[in-house]
Amino acid sequence: MRFIVVCPKVPQNLKQLIAFENVFVIAVDAALKDLVKNHIHVDAAIGDFDSLENPQLLENLPTIKLNPVKDVSDAFSALEYAFSNSEDVVMVGGLFGSRIDHLYANLLLFHHYPKLTIIDEGNKIQSFTEGTYTFEKDEYDYFSIFSINESLISTSGSKYNLTDFRMKTSDPLGLSNEIEDTLTLTVKQGHVIVIRSKK
Structure with a gap:
């Protein structure tokens, strides 16, 4: 339940x-x-x-x-x-x-x-450990990714993509991105938080 x-x-x-x-x-x-x-x-x-x-x-x-x-x-x-x-x-x-x-x-x-x-x-917040995850373009216009602990991540299907990016907990790079069609997030190492936000 x-x-x-x-x-x-x-x-x-x-x-x-x-x-x-x-x-x-x-x-x-x-x-x-x-x-x-x-x-x-x-x-x-x-x-x-x-x-x-x-x-x-x-x-x-x-x-x-x-x-x-x-x-x-x-x-x-x-x-x-x-x-x-x-x-x-x-x-x-x-x-x-x-x-x-x-x-x-x-x-x-x-x-x-x-x-x-x-x-x-206006927001939906989730966290993700190692694995591959997909997000459809829906009512949430923006997404941000921040690292809970040092993580190795890749993204595709977004306005600004990352390939094997090592994200540190102090890294603000993941702020304010947009899904183009379907976002694919791969967490190869670590634990990240994904914040999806409406306009």
């Missing part, structure tokens, strides 16, 4: 982004309010709930309440729970808001959960 972990800041077009049928939905902290507002069934809530304005929303809901003094984020704990039950986990939200430190921490999640997918209104 697919697990969907919904984090603040919750995208406004939530139901248009992902299907909420036959899935297990986890609300992370204050995201619970947005899920209830959108009439989306919630199977569990995880967080310290320090930013949840209405604690009554937790009534009759399976809840894992975290200590506010902790070493990992609420999102990390929710993903730990999700991946302990499924290999198919999508995180919705958590990319934009007033706390850019949370954005950075959420991108670091790919170090721990390489099969994770994160989506919001």
Whole structure:
């Protein structure tokens, strides 16, 4: 079963982004309010709930309440729970808001959960280890590739292609490319993050 972990800041077009049928939905902290507002069934809530304005929303809901003094984020704990039950986990939200430190921490999640997918209104983020992957030209106009650890990659089918390029973690070269038709990404060594973005 697919697990969907919904984090603040919750995208406004939530139901248009992902299907909420036959899935297990986890609300992370204050995201619970947005899920209830959108009439989306919630199977569990995880967080310290320090930013949840209405604690009554937790009534009759399976809840894992975290200590506010902790070493990992609420999102990390929710993903730990999700991946302990499924290999198919999508995180919705958590990319934009007033706390850019949370954005950075959420991108670091790919170090721990390489099969994770994160989506919001304008972006889809995934990571890839050794293998060959294809991406069709769809609603995402741009893509960027960054290295989680030093990687050897090749691309074809994009505006700017790479051949056996050794990408370091500090390398910004992979920023803002475009798919011409079908993008093929080959990761010969390492682990990369691919961010696809709409205009």
